[in-house]
Amino acid sequence: MKHKTINFAIPSLITAFTLLSAPALAVEGLSANVGFTSNYLWRGVTQTGDSAAISGGIDYAADSGFYAGTWVSNVDFSDDASYELDLYLGFSGELNDNISYDLGYIYYAYPDSAESDKDNEYDFGEIYAGVSFSNITLTANYGIHNDDGAQWADKALYISADAEFEVAEGLSLNLHLGDYSFDDDYDDGDYIDYGISLSKSGFTLALTDTDLDNDDVKLTVSYAIDLDL
Template sequence: MGKSLYSVLALSTGLLLTTNAFAAVSGNIGGSSNYLWRGVTQSNDAVAIQGGLDYTHESGFYAGTWASNVDFGNDTSYEVDLYTGYAGNISENLSYDIGYLYYAYPDAEGSLDFGELHGALSWQWVELSYAHVVNAGDDVAAAPFDNKDLSYIAATVSVPLTEKVNLSLHYGYSSGEVVEAWFAEKHYADYHLSLSTDTSIGTVSFMLADTDLTADDAKIVLGYSYGFEL
């Protein structure tokens, strides 16, 4: 559940496909000391190895996939995300991203897969986003809970401190019957502060994250990712 659906677009130098159309294919690989999705660990507070592939077109269309190991305390061992959408500029400082993200758990015993529609608006350093589940497996939330009643609204401020160092502040709010089924609470907030820096061998990040869930504690997460063009 961890591929940030609002950061999947990695625009880079175009690969010439036709005379007038450019597209790019890129990849990324890395790891994290704790895989968090909306503030909640997906790896039982253990290390996660992650990676993905992205395709972007000059029209704004993008598609990709991303994978990570997970630990839910059962036989489910990995997650594969598939996503697609359109992103572009409304004006010089205002941009948008509209898409669909499917979370798959191929080796899960039950039917845990689900998909979300999302939309985001970004203005300079500020991004506002909203996502809502539109399809879900029968075991995402057991009856009598509605397994598609899950929404997420978030605000993120990303400030470049230097050419290579970035500061990010994030607040998110999850609500719906799925939240109640998972955590016995009707809604919760997650928030984090992160610092990231680009180096010659990849991007290194430090995050301090927490939620207001009753049984949750603040977490420090170290991450590394390396991006490349194909």
């Protein structure tokens, strides 16, 4: 989850449409996921130099609401880093039939990012909280304990809103809006990302853009499958 078109790194996660939204309440046990996307985007920013990515992960969910998992994808920042490894855990539940919540922590690791420069380690963490009202999800992510190469992530705040609508049988329309703000030393890099996507049977077609200078609208095609273990 890093980007170099501005003066600091910008990180990534789990889908080509939106970086981290509160996960759906899961059935107890182990599950796996495998995905392919024509462009790995995280919060509107490519993590693969506008090239394709293959990803996969394993998750555990308990009836109590506790969950934990890991996820990996190739990345390309034109430097040492070749893959991203995410580790996360959290707790989710329902307040009533219409309102659910999710609280957790995620660690973004780039194990080979500092092979040629020990000060170029990108790893960082975030705590997050989300609440869903029917088909709308609001999420906040806050950056903590970053490494030297990800100093921008410290105290960075990402707030997002996502809405999902079933427009036809099995066809979902998703709308996304996010605001990424940074600490005073990097506040000239604050930006907004937004997008729209259609999903059916594991396939997603998405249009994504940001208000960053010289950033164009990106069209991505993705496919993902979930497997019970």
